[in-house]
Amino acid sequence: MSAVPTPLSEFVAAVPDRLWLALFVLLFGLVAAYVVGVINRRLLTRAGVPEVIEGTAFERTAREFDTSTVRILAKLSSYFIIAVAVIVALTVADVNYLEQFWSGVAAFLPRLFVAVVVLIVGVVVGDKAELLVAERLRGIKLPELGVLPPLVKYSVVYVAALIALGQVGVQTLALVVLLGAYALAVVLFAALATKDLVASAAAGVFLLLRQPYVIGDEVRVAGERGIVQEVDLFVTRIEADGEEHVVPNHSVFRDGIVLIRE
Amino acid sequence: MASLTDHLSDLVEDADAVLVFSPTSSFHDRFEDGDTEVVVVAPDNDVDAEVFVELPLPFDNVKDRIRFGIEGAMDAELVSEGDEVVCIASVFDGGSDAVIRVTVDETVHTGIYDLFVNSRAEPSVIRDVFEVAIELGQKGQKGKPVGALFVVGDAGKVMNKSRPLSYNPFEKSHVHVGDPIVNVMLKEFSRLDGAFVVSDSGKIVSAYRYLEPGAEGVDIPKGLGARHMSGAAITRDTNSTSIVLSESDGLVRAFKAGELVLEIDPEEY
Numbered sequence: 253m254s255a256v257p258t259p260l261s262e263f264v265a266a267v268p269d270r271l272w273l274a275l276f277v278l279l280f281g282l283v284a285a286y287v288v289g290v291i292n293r294r295l296l297t298r299a300g301v302p303e304v305i306e307g308t309a310f311e312r313t314a315r316e317f318d319t320s321t322v323r324i325l326a327k328l329s330s331y332f333i334i335a336v337a338v339i340v341a342l343t344v345a346d347v348n349y350l351e352q353f354w355s356g357v358a359a360f361l362p363r364l365f366v367a368v369v370v371l372i373v374g375v376v377v378g379d380k381a382e383l384l385v386a387e388r389l390r391g392i393k394l395p396e397l398g399v400l401p402p403l404v405k406y407s408v409v410y411v412a413a414l415i416a417l418g419q420v421g422v423q424t425l426a427l428v429v430l431l432g433a434y435a436l437a438v439v440l441f442a443a444l445a446t447k448d449l450v451a452s453a454a455a456g457v458f459l460l461l462r463q464p465y466v467i468g469d470e471v472r473v474a475g476e477r478g479i480v481q482e483v484d485l486f487v488t489r490i491e492a493d494g495e496e497h498v499v500p501n502h503s504v505f506r507d508g509i510v511l512i513r514e
Numbered sequence: 515m516a517s518l519t520d521h522l523s524d525l526v527e528d529a530d531a532v533l534v535f536s537p538t539s540s541f542h543d544r545f546e547d548g549d550t551e552v553v554v555v556a557p558d559n560d561v562d563a564e565v566f567v568e569l570p571l572p573f574d575n576v577k578d579r580i581r582f583g584i585e586g587a588m589d590a591e592l593v594s595e596g597d598e599v600v601c602i603a604s605v606f607d608g609g610s611d612a613v614i615r616v617t618v619d620e621t622v623h624t625g626i627y628d629l630f631v632n633s634r635a636e637p638s639v640i641r642d643v644f645e646v647a648i649e650l651g652q653k654g655q656k657g658k659p660v661g662a663l664f665v666v667g668d669a670g671k672v673m674n675k676s677r678p679l680s681y682n683p684f685e686k687s688h689v690h691v692g693d694p695i696v697n698v699m700l701k702e703f704s705r706l707d708g709a710f711v712v713s714d715s716g717k718i719v720s721a722y723r724y725l726e727p728g729a730e731g732v733d734i735p736k737g738l739g740a741r742h743m744s745g746a747a748i749t750r751d752t753n754s755t756s757i758v759l760s761e762s763d764g765l766v767r768a769f770k771a772g773e774l775v776l777e778i779d780p781e782e783y
Contacts, residue, residue, distance in 0.1 A: 468673025
Protein backbone atom coordinates (compact mmCIF):
# COMPACT_ATOMS: atom_id res chain seq x y z
CA MET A 253 0.00 0.00 0.00
CA SER A 254 1.81 3.02 -1.21
CA ALA A 255 0.61 6.16 0.39
CA VAL A 256 -0.24 9.01 -1.85
CA PRO A 257 1.85 11.93 -0.65
CA THR A 258 -0.91 14.48 0.01
CA PRO A 259 0.09 17.92 1.25
CA LEU A 260 -1.41 17.14 4.67
CA SER A 261 0.49 13.94 5.36
CA GLU A 262 3.63 15.61 4.14
CA PHE A 263 3.11 18.38 6.61
CA VAL A 264 2.45 15.88 9.42
CA ALA A 265 5.60 14.02 8.60
CA ALA A 266 7.62 17.20 8.44
CA VAL A 267 6.78 18.23 12.01
CA PRO A 268 8.96 16.41 14.55
CA ASP A 269 7.27 14.15 17.17
CA ARG A 270 8.60 16.28 19.88
CA LEU A 271 6.49 19.21 18.74
CA TRP A 272 3.37 17.03 18.62
CA LEU A 273 4.00 15.98 22.19
CA ALA A 274 4.44 19.60 23.19
CA LEU A 275 1.16 20.52 21.52
CA PHE A 276 -0.59 17.65 23.30
CA VAL A 277 0.83 18.76 26.65
CA LEU A 278 -0.38 22.28 26.00
CA LEU A 279 -3.87 21.09 25.12
CA PHE A 280 -4.02 18.81 28.14
CA GLY A 281 -2.87 21.74 30.29
CA LEU A 282 -5.64 23.96 28.98
CA VAL A 283 -8.33 21.34 29.63
CA ALA A 284 -6.94 20.57 33.10
CA ALA A 285 -6.81 24.29 33.90
CA TYR A 286 -10.43 24.75 32.93
CA VAL A 287 -11.58 21.68 34.93
CA VAL A 288 -9.57 22.63 38.01
CA GLY A 289 -10.90 26.18 37.81
CA VAL A 290 -14.52 24.98 37.71
CA ILE A 291 -13.98 22.40 40.48
CA ASN A 292 -12.24 24.96 42.65
CA ARG A 293 -15.06 27.44 42.23
CA ARG A 294 -17.68 24.81 43.07
CA LEU A 295 -15.73 23.57 46.08
CA LEU A 296 -15.26 27.07 47.49
CA THR A 297 -18.91 27.89 46.91
CA ARG A 298 -20.00 24.61 48.48
CA ALA A 299 -17.79 25.29 51.50
CA GLY A 300 -19.77 28.49 52.08
CA VAL A 301 -16.90 30.84 51.40
CA PRO A 302 -19.04 33.49 49.63
CA GLU A 303 -21.37 33.86 52.63
CA VAL A 304 -18.48 34.04 55.10
CA ILE A 305 -16.62 36.78 53.27
CA GLU A 306 -19.74 38.70 52.36
CA GLY A 307 -19.26 42.42 52.90
CA THR A 308 -15.47 42.46 53.23
CA ALA A 309 -13.70 45.26 51.39
CA PHE A 310 -11.87 42.85 49.08
CA GLU A 311 -15.08 41.13 48.04
CA ARG A 312 -16.74 44.49 47.42
CA THR A 313 -13.83 45.65 45.26
CA ALA A 314 -14.01 42.36 43.36
CA ARG A 315 -17.73 42.91 42.84
CA GLU A 316 -17.05 46.33 41.38
CA PHE A 317 -14.97 44.68 38.68
CA ASP A 318 -17.84 42.28 38.05
CA THR A 319 -16.14 39.28 39.58
CA SER A 320 -15.84 37.74 43.04
CA THR A 321 -13.15 36.49 45.38
CA VAL A 322 -14.05 32.88 44.69
CA ARG A 323 -13.84 33.46 40.95
CA ILE A 324 -10.49 35.20 41.30
CA LEU A 325 -9.09 32.27 43.30
CA ALA A 326 -10.42 29.76 40.78
CA LYS A 327 -8.99 31.77 37.87
CA LEU A 328 -5.67 31.96 39.65
CA SER A 329 -5.40 28.19 39.90
CA SER A 330 -6.30 27.90 36.21
CA TYR A 331 -3.63 30.40 35.18
CA PHE A 332 -1.09 28.58 37.31
CA ILE A 333 -1.77 25.28 35.55
CA ILE A 334 -1.68 26.96 32.12
CA ALA A 335 1.66 28.53 32.93
CA VAL A 336 3.10 25.20 34.07
CA ALA A 337 1.74 23.53 30.92
CA VAL A 338 3.34 26.18 28.72
CA ILE A 339 6.68 25.71 30.41
CA VAL A 340 6.50 21.90 30.15
CA ALA A 341 5.49 22.21 26.50
CA LEU A 342 8.40 24.53 25.78
CA THR A 343 10.79 22.16 27.51
CA VAL A 344 9.44 19.19 25.59
CA ALA A 345 9.64 21.12 22.32
CA ASP A 346 13.28 21.70 23.19
CA VAL A 347 13.31 25.40 22.63
CA ASN A 348 16.93 25.73 23.55
CA TYR A 349 17.68 29.37 23.41
CA LEU A 350 15.38 30.29 26.31
CA GLU A 351 16.29 27.43 28.60
CA GLN A 352 18.14 29.40 31.18
CA PHE A 353 15.34 31.89 31.59
CA TRP A 354 12.53 29.34 31.68
CA SER A 355 14.11 27.04 34.22
CA GLY A 356 14.35 30.00 36.57
CA VAL A 357 10.72 30.88 36.00
CA ALA A 358 9.58 27.26 36.43
CA ALA A 359 11.13 27.12 39.86
CA PHE A 360 9.76 30.47 40.81
CA LEU A 361 6.20 30.03 39.57
CA PRO A 362 4.74 27.78 42.31
CA ARG A 363 6.12 30.09 44.98
CA LEU A 364 4.58 33.10 43.29
CA PHE A 365 1.31 31.26 43.12
CA VAL A 366 1.37 30.41 46.83
CA ALA A 367 2.40 33.98 47.66
CA VAL A 368 -0.53 35.47 45.74
CA VAL A 369 -3.01 33.03 47.30
CA VAL A 370 -1.67 33.74 50.80
CA LEU A 371 -1.95 37.46 50.17
CA ILE A 372 -5.54 37.22 48.95
CA VAL A 373 -6.56 34.94 51.83
CA GLY A 374 -4.77 37.29 54.26
CA VAL A 375 -6.55 40.37 52.95
CA VAL A 376 -9.94 38.66 53.01
CA VAL A 377 -9.44 37.23 56.52
CA GLY A 378 -8.19 40.64 57.68
CA ASP A 379 -11.30 42.33 56.28
CA LYS A 380 -13.51 39.75 57.91
CA ALA A 381 -11.76 40.12 61.27
CA GLU A 382 -12.19 43.88 61.05
CA LEU A 383 -15.91 43.46 60.36
CA LEU A 384 -16.36 41.04 63.25
CA VAL A 385 -14.53 43.24 65.75
CA ALA A 386 -16.40 46.33 64.56
CA GLU A 387 -19.71 44.48 64.95
CA ARG A 388 -18.75 43.41 68.45
CA LEU A 389 -17.83 46.94 69.47
CA ARG A 390 -20.85 48.59 67.88
CA GLY A 391 -22.81 48.43 71.10
CA ILE A 392 -20.12 50.46 72.86
CA LYS A 393 -20.26 53.91 71.37
CA LEU A 394 -16.74 55.06 72.17
CA PRO A 395 -14.81 56.90 69.45
CA GLU A 396 -11.49 55.75 70.95
CA LEU A 397 -12.34 52.14 70.21
CA GLY A 398 -12.58 52.98 66.51
CA VAL A 399 -8.84 52.29 66.13
CA LEU A 400 -9.22 48.65 67.16
CA PRO A 401 -10.85 47.13 64.06
CA PRO A 402 -8.31 48.53 61.55
CA LEU A 403 -5.52 47.47 63.92
CA VAL A 404 -6.77 43.89 63.85
CA LYS A 405 -7.13 44.03 60.09
CA TYR A 406 -3.65 45.35 59.42
CA SER A 407 -2.11 42.86 61.86
CA VAL A 408 -3.58 39.99 59.87
CA VAL A 409 -2.64 41.55 56.53
CA TYR A 410 0.88 42.22 57.80
CA VAL A 411 1.41 38.59 58.75
CA ALA A 412 -0.02 37.45 55.40
CA ALA A 413 2.26 39.83 53.51
CA LEU A 414 5.20 38.55 55.54
CA ILE A 415 4.47 34.95 54.56
CA ALA A 416 3.93 35.96 50.94
CA LEU A 417 7.23 37.87 50.81
CA GLY A 418 8.98 34.90 52.43
CA GLN A 419 7.58 32.67 49.70
CA VAL A 420 8.99 34.76 46.86
CA GLY A 421 12.33 34.93 48.62
CA VAL A 422 12.52 38.50 49.82
CA GLN A 423 14.60 39.02 52.97
CA THR A 424 12.01 39.46 55.74
CA LEU A 425 14.16 39.25 58.85
CA ALA A 426 13.73 42.92 59.73
CA LEU A 427 9.98 42.67 59.26
CA VAL A 428 9.81 39.53 61.43
CA VAL A 429 11.70 41.33 64.19
CA LEU A 430 9.22 44.19 63.90
CA LEU A 431 6.34 41.73 64.16
CA GLY A 432 7.91 40.12 67.23
CA ALA A 433 8.28 43.47 68.93
CA TYR A 434 4.69 44.34 68.10
CA ALA A 435 3.37 41.00 69.41
CA LEU A 436 5.40 41.36 72.59
CA ALA A 437 4.00 44.86 73.11
CA VAL A 438 0.44 43.61 72.63
CA VAL A 439 0.93 40.69 75.04
CA LEU A 440 2.62 42.88 77.63
CA PHE A 441 -0.05 45.54 77.36
CA ALA A 442 -2.86 42.99 77.60
CA ALA A 443 -1.24 41.30 80.59
CA LEU A 444 -0.79 44.59 82.41
CA ALA A 445 -4.28 45.81 81.61
CA THR A 446 -6.08 42.62 82.55
CA LYS A 447 -3.97 41.51 85.51
CA ASP A 448 -6.65 42.21 88.09
CA LEU A 449 -9.42 40.92 85.85
CA VAL A 450 -7.67 37.61 85.35
CA ALA A 451 -6.96 37.29 89.07
CA SER A 452 -10.61 38.06 89.80
CA ALA A 453 -11.82 35.54 87.28
CA ALA A 454 -9.58 32.84 88.76
CA ALA A 455 -10.93 33.58 92.24
CA GLY A 456 -14.45 33.79 90.80
CA VAL A 457 -14.20 30.30 89.37
CA PHE A 458 -13.33 29.01 92.83
CA LEU A 459 -16.15 30.97 94.45
CA LEU A 460 -18.68 29.69 91.92
CA LEU A 461 -17.55 26.09 92.18
CA ARG A 462 -17.16 25.76 95.93
CA GLN A 463 -19.68 28.40 96.97
CA PRO A 464 -18.24 29.31 100.38
CA TYR A 465 -21.07 31.85 100.57
CA VAL A 466 -24.30 32.07 98.57
CA ILE A 467 -26.85 34.75 97.79
CA GLY A 468 -28.62 35.71 101.01
CA ASP A 469 -25.73 35.00 103.39
CA GLU A 470 -24.48 37.75 105.66
CA VAL A 471 -20.74 38.16 105.23
CA ARG A 472 -17.88 40.53 105.83
CA VAL A 473 -15.55 40.77 102.87
CA ALA A 474 -12.75 43.28 102.44
CA GLY A 475 -14.05 45.26 105.40
CA GLU A 476 -17.59 45.53 104.10
CA ARG A 477 -20.38 43.79 105.96
CA GLY A 478 -23.68 42.98 104.37
CA ILE A 479 -25.94 40.54 102.56
CA VAL A 480 -24.62 38.88 99.41
CA GLN A 481 -26.81 39.87 96.48
CA GLU A 482 -24.89 38.47 93.55
CA VAL A 483 -21.76 36.47 92.84
CA ASP A 484 -20.42 36.40 89.30
CA LEU A 485 -17.11 35.65 87.67
CA PHE A 486 -15.49 39.00 88.43
CA VAL A 487 -17.26 40.65 91.33
CA THR A 488 -19.32 39.97 94.42
CA ARG A 489 -22.10 42.41 95.24
CA ILE A 490 -22.75 42.98 98.93
CA GLU A 491 -25.58 45.16 100.14
CA ALA A 492 -26.00 46.81 103.50
CA ASP A 493 -28.34 49.64 104.52
CA GLY A 494 -29.06 50.73 100.98
CA GLU A 495 -25.39 50.68 100.03
CA GLU A 496 -24.26 48.14 97.51
CA HIS A 497 -20.56 47.29 97.57
CA VAL A 498 -19.12 45.79 94.43
CA VAL A 499 -16.07 43.84 95.62
CA PRO A 500 -13.66 42.39 93.05
CA ASN A 501 -13.26 38.65 93.59
CA HIS A 502 -9.48 38.72 93.90
CA SER A 503 -9.74 40.89 96.98
CA VAL A 504 -12.35 38.50 98.40
CA PHE A 505 -9.83 35.74 97.99
CA ARG A 506 -6.83 37.71 99.26
CA ASP A 507 -8.48 39.14 102.36
CA GLY A 508 -10.63 36.15 103.23
CA ILE A 509 -14.31 35.89 104.01
CA VAL A 510 -16.09 36.20 107.32
CA LEU A 511 -19.43 34.41 107.42
CA ILE A 512 -21.67 35.95 110.02
CA ARG A 513 -24.13 33.68 111.79
CA GLU A 514 -26.41 34.95 114.48
CA MET B 515 -63.62 59.00 50.03
CA ALA B 516 -63.24 62.67 50.85
CA SER B 517 -64.84 62.28 54.28
CA LEU B 518 -62.48 59.43 55.07
CA THR B 519 -59.42 61.53 54.23
CA ASP B 520 -60.90 64.42 56.23
CA HIS B 521 -61.34 62.15 59.19
CA LEU B 522 -57.77 60.99 58.96
CA SER B 523 -56.40 64.52 58.73
CA ASP B 524 -58.57 65.47 61.73
CA LEU B 525 -57.03 62.56 63.58
CA VAL B 526 -53.46 63.60 62.98
CA GLU B 527 -53.97 67.38 63.17
CA ASP B 528 -51.84 69.35 65.65
CA ALA B 529 -50.13 66.27 67.02
CA ASP B 530 -47.29 67.11 69.40
CA ALA B 531 -45.43 63.89 68.72
CA VAL B 532 -45.62 60.76 66.64
CA LEU B 533 -44.96 57.37 68.20
CA VAL B 534 -44.00 54.82 65.56
CA PHE B 535 -44.11 51.21 66.73
CA SER B 536 -41.58 48.79 65.22
CA PRO B 537 -41.25 50.58 61.87
CA THR B 538 -39.34 49.26 58.88
CA SER B 539 -36.44 51.52 57.98
CA SER B 540 -38.02 52.70 54.73
CA PHE B 541 -41.19 53.57 56.64
CA HIS B 542 -39.17 55.43 59.25
CA ASP B 543 -37.22 57.35 56.61
CA ARG B 544 -40.47 58.91 55.38
CA PHE B 545 -40.71 60.79 58.67
CA GLU B 546 -37.19 62.21 58.37
CA ASP B 547 -38.12 65.70 57.14
CA GLY B 548 -41.36 66.19 59.09
CA ASP B 549 -41.77 68.94 61.72
CA THR B 550 -43.33 66.81 64.47
CA GLU B 551 -41.18 64.88 66.87
CA VAL B 552 -40.85 61.20 65.97
CA VAL B 553 -40.35 58.60 68.69
CA VAL B 554 -39.54 55.05 67.63
CA VAL B 555 -40.80 52.32 69.97
CA ALA B 556 -39.38 48.90 69.10
CA PRO B 557 -37.61 45.88 70.60
CA ASP B 558 -34.35 46.93 68.89
CA ASN B 559 -33.19 50.18 67.41
CA ASP B 560 -32.84 48.72 63.92
CA VAL B 561 -33.52 51.99 62.14
CA ASP B 562 -30.89 54.00 64.08
CA ALA B 563 -33.53 56.38 65.31
CA GLU B 564 -32.41 59.36 67.39
CA VAL B 565 -35.32 59.09 69.78
CA PHE B 566 -35.91 55.52 70.82
CA VAL B 567 -37.89 53.68 73.50
CA GLU B 568 -37.03 50.03 73.98
CA LEU B 569 -39.93 47.58 74.02
CA PRO B 570 -39.02 44.62 76.28
CA LEU B 571 -42.07 42.48 75.46
CA PRO B 572 -43.81 42.42 72.07
CA PHE B 573 -47.11 43.29 73.79
CA ASP B 574 -49.85 41.64 71.75
CA ASN B 575 -52.36 43.91 73.38
CA VAL B 576 -52.09 47.17 71.45
CA LYS B 577 -53.33 49.20 74.42
CA ASP B 578 -50.50 47.88 76.59
CA ARG B 579 -48.01 48.49 73.82
CA ILE B 580 -49.13 52.10 73.40
CA ARG B 581 -49.22 52.68 77.16
CA PHE B 582 -45.69 51.36 77.43
CA GLY B 583 -44.50 53.59 74.59
CA ILE B 584 -46.14 56.69 76.04
CA GLU B 585 -44.79 55.99 79.52
CA GLY B 586 -41.35 55.50 78.07
CA ALA B 587 -41.61 58.78 76.19
CA MET B 588 -42.87 60.54 79.34
CA ASP B 589 -40.00 59.10 81.34
CA ALA B 590 -37.51 60.44 78.80
CA GLU B 591 -39.37 63.80 78.89
CA LEU B 592 -40.20 63.62 75.20
CA VAL B 593 -43.91 64.19 75.85
CA SER B 594 -45.67 65.67 78.84
CA GLU B 595 -49.17 65.68 80.25
CA GLY B 596 -51.80 67.15 77.97
CA ASP B 597 -49.84 66.46 74.78
CA GLU B 598 -51.67 65.00 71.83
CA VAL B 599 -49.81 61.98 70.54
CA VAL B 600 -50.42 60.06 67.33
CA CYS B 601 -49.40 56.41 67.43
CA ILE B 602 -48.75 54.40 64.29
CA ALA B 603 -48.79 50.71 65.10
CA SER B 604 -49.47 47.30 63.73
CA VAL B 605 -52.65 45.74 65.13
CA PHE B 606 -52.72 42.70 62.90
CA ASP B 607 -49.58 40.91 61.79
CA GLY B 608 -47.53 42.74 59.22
CA GLY B 609 -46.87 46.39 58.54
CA SER B 610 -48.10 49.48 60.36
CA ASP B 611 -51.85 49.44 59.82
CA ALA B 612 -53.38 51.67 62.49
CA VAL B 613 -53.30 55.35 63.41
CA ILE B 614 -54.38 56.05 66.97
CA ARG B 615 -54.63 59.42 68.69
CA VAL B 616 -54.03 59.51 72.42
CA THR B 617 -54.01 62.34 74.93
CA VAL B 618 -51.21 61.93 77.42
CA ASP B 619 -52.40 62.07 81.02
CA GLU B 620 -51.59 60.45 84.31
CA THR B 621 -54.18 57.69 83.89
CA VAL B 622 -51.93 56.24 81.21
CA HIS B 623 -49.42 55.73 83.98
CA THR B 624 -50.06 52.11 84.90
CA GLY B 625 -46.51 51.23 85.85
CA ILE B 626 -45.83 48.83 82.99
CA TYR B 627 -42.85 50.87 81.89
CA ASP B 628 -41.73 51.21 85.47
CA LEU B 629 -41.99 47.45 85.92
CA PHE B 630 -39.42 46.76 83.24
CA VAL B 631 -37.14 49.75 83.26
CA ASN B 632 -36.99 50.91 86.86
CA SER B 633 -36.93 47.52 88.54
CA ARG B 634 -33.88 46.34 90.37
CA ALA B 635 -33.50 43.36 88.11
CA GLU B 636 -32.47 43.81 84.52
CA PRO B 637 -35.32 44.29 82.01
CA SER B 638 -34.23 41.23 80.03
CA VAL B 639 -34.46 39.09 83.17
CA ILE B 640 -37.98 40.27 83.91
CA ARG B 641 -38.90 39.61 80.30
CA ASP B 642 -37.47 36.09 80.45
CA VAL B 643 -39.36 35.31 83.64
CA PHE B 644 -42.53 36.61 82.01
CA GLU B 645 -41.98 34.35 79.07
CA VAL B 646 -41.43 31.32 81.30
CA ALA B 647 -44.60 32.11 83.28
CA ILE B 648 -46.60 32.63 80.09
CA GLU B 649 -45.39 29.36 78.63
CA LEU B 650 -46.19 27.57 81.87
CA GLY B 651 -49.66 29.10 81.77
CA GLN B 652 -50.25 27.97 78.21
CA LYS B 653 -49.17 24.38 78.59
CA GLY B 654 -49.55 23.67 82.27
CA GLN B 655 -48.01 20.60 83.80
CA LYS B 656 -49.06 17.42 82.03
CA GLY B 657 -52.11 19.23 80.72
CA LYS B 658 -53.30 20.38 84.14
CA PRO B 659 -53.24 24.07 85.05
CA VAL B 660 -50.36 24.93 87.32
CA GLY B 661 -49.54 27.88 89.52
CA ALA B 662 -46.14 29.47 90.02
CA LEU B 663 -44.57 32.37 91.87
CA PHE B 664 -41.34 34.03 90.81
CA VAL B 665 -39.67 36.68 92.94
CA VAL B 666 -37.19 38.60 90.80
CA GLY B 667 -34.43 40.86 92.09
CA ASP B 668 -33.06 41.79 95.51
CA ALA B 669 -32.47 38.08 96.03
CA GLY B 670 -30.32 38.52 99.16
CA LYS B 671 -33.12 40.24 101.08
CA VAL B 672 -35.76 37.89 99.72
CA MET B 673 -33.73 34.90 100.92
CA ASN B 674 -33.54 36.43 104.37
CA LYS B 675 -37.30 36.96 104.44
CA SER B 676 -38.12 33.40 103.53
CA ARG B 677 -37.37 29.85 104.59
CA PRO B 678 -36.88 26.64 102.64
CA LEU B 679 -39.78 24.20 102.26
CA SER B 680 -37.52 21.46 100.95
CA TYR B 681 -33.96 20.95 99.72
CA ASN B 682 -33.04 23.61 97.23
CA PRO B 683 -32.60 21.90 93.84
CA PHE B 684 -30.68 24.89 92.52
CA GLU B 685 -27.99 24.78 95.21
CA LYS B 686 -24.48 24.80 93.73
CA SER B 687 -25.89 25.16 90.26
CA HIS B 688 -25.55 28.10 87.95
CA VAL B 689 -28.72 28.23 85.94
CA HIS B 690 -30.17 31.44 84.62
CA VAL B 691 -33.70 32.10 83.45
CA GLY B 692 -33.71 32.26 79.69
CA ASP B 693 -31.43 29.24 79.27
CA PRO B 694 -33.41 26.80 77.16
CA ILE B 695 -32.99 23.87 79.54
CA VAL B 696 -34.46 25.80 82.42
CA ASN B 697 -38.08 25.85 81.27
CA VAL B 698 -38.47 22.11 81.70
CA MET B 699 -36.82 22.20 85.14
CA LEU B 700 -39.02 25.06 86.29
CA LYS B 701 -42.07 23.18 85.07
CA GLU B 702 -41.11 20.16 87.13
CA PHE B 703 -40.31 22.17 90.24
CA SER B 704 -43.54 24.16 90.01
CA ARG B 705 -45.34 20.98 91.04
CA LEU B 706 -44.37 21.64 94.63
CA ASP B 707 -45.63 24.79 96.27
CA GLY B 708 -43.30 27.61 97.11
CA ALA B 709 -41.61 30.48 95.32
CA PHE B 710 -38.73 30.65 92.88
CA VAL B 711 -36.17 33.27 93.81
CA VAL B 712 -34.30 34.89 90.92
CA SER B 713 -31.41 37.32 91.35
CA ASP B 714 -30.92 40.70 89.64
CA SER B 715 -28.81 39.16 86.91
CA GLY B 716 -31.20 36.25 86.32
CA LYS B 717 -29.57 33.48 88.33
CA ILE B 718 -32.10 31.10 89.83
CA VAL B 719 -31.13 31.18 93.48
CA SER B 720 -33.68 28.82 94.94
CA ALA B 721 -36.95 26.97 94.51
CA TYR B 722 -39.41 25.83 97.18
CA ARG B 723 -39.10 29.00 99.25
CA TYR B 724 -41.79 29.87 101.77
CA LEU B 725 -42.05 33.66 101.81
CA GLU B 726 -42.49 35.36 105.17
CA PRO B 727 -43.15 39.02 104.50
CA GLY B 728 -45.33 41.23 106.65
CA ALA B 729 -48.68 41.30 104.82
CA GLU B 730 -50.27 44.33 106.46
CA GLY B 731 -51.32 47.10 104.13
CA VAL B 732 -51.10 45.03 100.99
CA ASP B 733 -54.00 45.96 98.76
CA ILE B 734 -54.64 43.52 95.96
CA PRO B 735 -57.94 42.62 94.25
CA LYS B 736 -60.14 40.46 96.44
CA GLY B 737 -60.46 36.87 95.38
CA LEU B 738 -56.78 36.27 94.73
CA GLY B 739 -55.32 33.54 96.86
CA ALA B 740 -52.39 33.01 99.18
CA ARG B 741 -49.86 32.80 96.38
CA HIS B 742 -50.77 36.26 95.10
CA MET B 743 -50.94 37.68 98.59
CA SER B 744 -47.45 36.52 99.57
CA GLY B 745 -46.14 37.50 96.13
CA ALA B 746 -47.51 41.01 96.52
CA ALA B 747 -46.39 41.35 100.13
CA ILE B 748 -42.76 40.39 99.47
CA THR B 749 -42.49 43.22 96.93
CA ARG B 750 -43.49 45.68 99.64
CA ASP B 751 -40.85 44.47 102.05
CA THR B 752 -38.05 44.25 99.49
CA ASN B 753 -37.11 45.89 96.21
CA SER B 754 -38.14 42.84 94.23
CA THR B 755 -40.75 42.28 91.58
CA SER B 756 -42.97 39.24 91.69
CA ILE B 757 -44.55 37.49 88.76
CA VAL B 758 -47.37 35.14 89.62
CA LEU B 759 -49.11 32.55 87.49
CA SER B 760 -52.54 31.84 88.91
CA GLU B 761 -53.60 28.22 89.09
CA SER B 762 -57.33 29.01 89.15
CA ASP B 763 -57.77 31.58 86.37
CA GLY B 764 -54.50 31.03 84.47
CA LEU B 765 -53.54 34.72 84.32
CA VAL B 766 -50.01 36.02 84.75
CA ARG B 767 -49.81 38.98 87.10
CA ALA B 768 -46.91 41.18 88.09
CA PHE B 769 -46.63 42.95 91.42
CA LYS B 770 -44.34 45.76 92.41
CA ALA B 771 -44.16 47.66 95.69
CA GLY B 772 -47.17 45.64 96.84
CA GLU B 773 -49.40 46.65 93.95
CA LEU B 774 -50.75 44.85 90.93
CA VAL B 775 -49.02 46.35 87.88
CA LEU B 776 -49.72 44.13 84.93
CA GLU B 777 -52.13 41.35 84.05
CA ILE B 778 -51.60 39.16 81.01
CA ASP B 779 -53.64 36.27 79.65
CA PRO B 780 -51.16 33.62 78.43
CA GLU B 781 -53.71 32.31 75.92
CA GLU B 782 -53.50 35.61 74.02
CA TYR B 783 -49.79 35.17 73.33
